Amino acid sequence: MSRPLRIAFMGSPDFSVPALRALHGAGHHIVAVYTQPPKPAGRGQRETPCPVHRAALELGLPVRTPARVRKDEAEHAAFRALDLDVAVVAAYGLILPKAMLDAPRRGCLNIHASLLPRWRGAGPIQAAILAGDSETGITIMRMEEGLDTGPMLLRESVPIGPRMTTPELHDALAAIGGPLVLRALAENPEPVPQPEEGVTYAPKLSxxxxxxxxxxxxxxxxxxxxxxxxxxxxxxxxxxxxxxxxxxxxxxxxxxxxxxxxxxxxxxxxxxxxxxxxxxxxxxxxxxxxxxxxxxxxxxxxxxxxxxx
Structure with a gap:
């Protein structure tokens, strides 16, 4: 590996944990982990940290849990002060403003659970099964202000079996996100704009x-x-x-x-x-x-x- 990069990791659910572990295991310098704030859970409604938060603490990494970031100029300044080479984002749950997207030297890379431009949005795994798609995958994308519209760096496909459920597909995709983003960081491939045709959206489920x-x-x-x-x-x-x-x-x-x-x-x-x-x-x-x-x-x-x- 070339020199370790200064990275902020931004994610919250189980899907994001393998990527965090992969970056840490590869020797990169993770200077901050951003996650959703702890939320009440269980019968006692105790404040419970999300899976990425728990993994970060286990790895001894500093954790930040801002409730919002879009208009918080203090958060923008704190993010710039991290002097990042890159930020890696995987199902973080908050929309990043331009001030944060532009702060790292290599920008913010998103691990997105679809073969963009198919299934932009919050529920790509469920949408792929619901539509009867024969495959989906992971796209490493350089983030911009639009919803999952940024240029693509790498993609890897995963077949969707005829009886596959969301948890099974979720785990298959989570397993390849870490290795794929490590490749993107090491190879620094030329970004490819997403095609204008074939765009579909996967809204948040209710x-x-x-x-x-x-x-x-x-x-x-x-x-x-x-x-x-x-x-x-x-x-x-x-x-x-x-x-x-x-x-x-x-x-x-x-x-x-x-x-x-x-x-x-x-x-x-x-x-x-x-x-x-x-x-x-x-x-x-x-x-x-x-x-x-x-x-x-x-x-x-x-x-x-x-x-x-």
């Missing part, structure tokens, strides 16, 4: 995105269940209860959408049917469908009501 619409075709509903796992999770109404679907698969069958076709249970969709494999009632443990049905029968012929948003 709870209504997990609502099951039985009028969708079975293949689309299967993708939704795999994409929305674990957040926001897919759910449907059965009587007075909201039931979460943790796993399912397309199955033979047809009927009025929302009708229980057999004791598996298999539910008719807008086209085809879907077999529910793992379910959960509110406040109860998740369990295989066969065990779930012993305590919550759903006999054939039952028509499930439309799920409220």
């Amino acid at each position: 709870k209504p995105d997990g609502r099951i619409d039985w009028w969708q075709d079975a293949a689309a509903l299967d993708r939704r269940i795999r994409a929305m796992n674990p957040w926001p999770g897919c759910f449907f109404q059965a009587g007075e209860e909201v039931i979460r679907v943790l796993a399912a698969e397309p199955a033979p069958g047809e009927g009025l959408p929302g009708t229980v076709l057999d004791g598996a249970p298999t539910i008719a969709c807008g086209a085809g049917a879907i077999r529910l494999l793992r379910l959960q009632r509110a406040g109860r443990a998740a369990m295989p469908a066969a065990d779930f049905l012993r305590g919550f029968p759903m006999p054939a012929g039952t028509v499930l009501a439309p799920t409220p948003a």
Whole structure:
């Protein structure tokens, strides 16, 4: 490796941790780790640091947790004072202003979880599964003020298997982000502008995105269940209860959408049917469908009501 670089790492969730560890393990001088501030979590609502914060403390790295940075000139000055060669950003969660983007000598590099320009935005992993894409990947991008619009340095693709869930794809992408950004830092490749065609956006998810619409075709509903796992999770109404679907698969069958076709249970969709494999009632443990049905029968012929948003 050439001389160690002065780096600020900016990230928050589990996705970002392998990249932080890779940069540290490669011998770079990480002068600051920026993360989201600790948030209340668990039954006691205790202030809990995010995964990157915990990893940084384990590695003995200095941590900064500003609640906002866009208009905080003191934060901008503190960032400039770090005298950075580069900042590496991976799912940080805050938008960086121009004053911070321009501060490091080599700019700010983003580890983005898609093959840009496809799936700019906050939810690229889920969006790729939801759309039925056959592959996605990691793009190392030099950041600018637009939303994921900056020029690309390196890309690496990952196939999306036919039964792949968001956690599985998340882990596959997280594993290649660190090595790829190390290559970008070592090789310093010429930035390539993103093509203007093929741009798609992946908005931030919210709870209504997990609502099951039985009028969708079975293949689309299967993708939704795999994409929305674990957040926001897919759910449907059965009587007075909201039931979460943790796993399912397309199955033979047809009927009025929302009708229980057999004791598996298999539910008719807008086209085809879907077999529910793992379910959960509110406040109860998740369990295989066969065990779930012993305590919550759903006999054939039952028509499930439309799920409220």
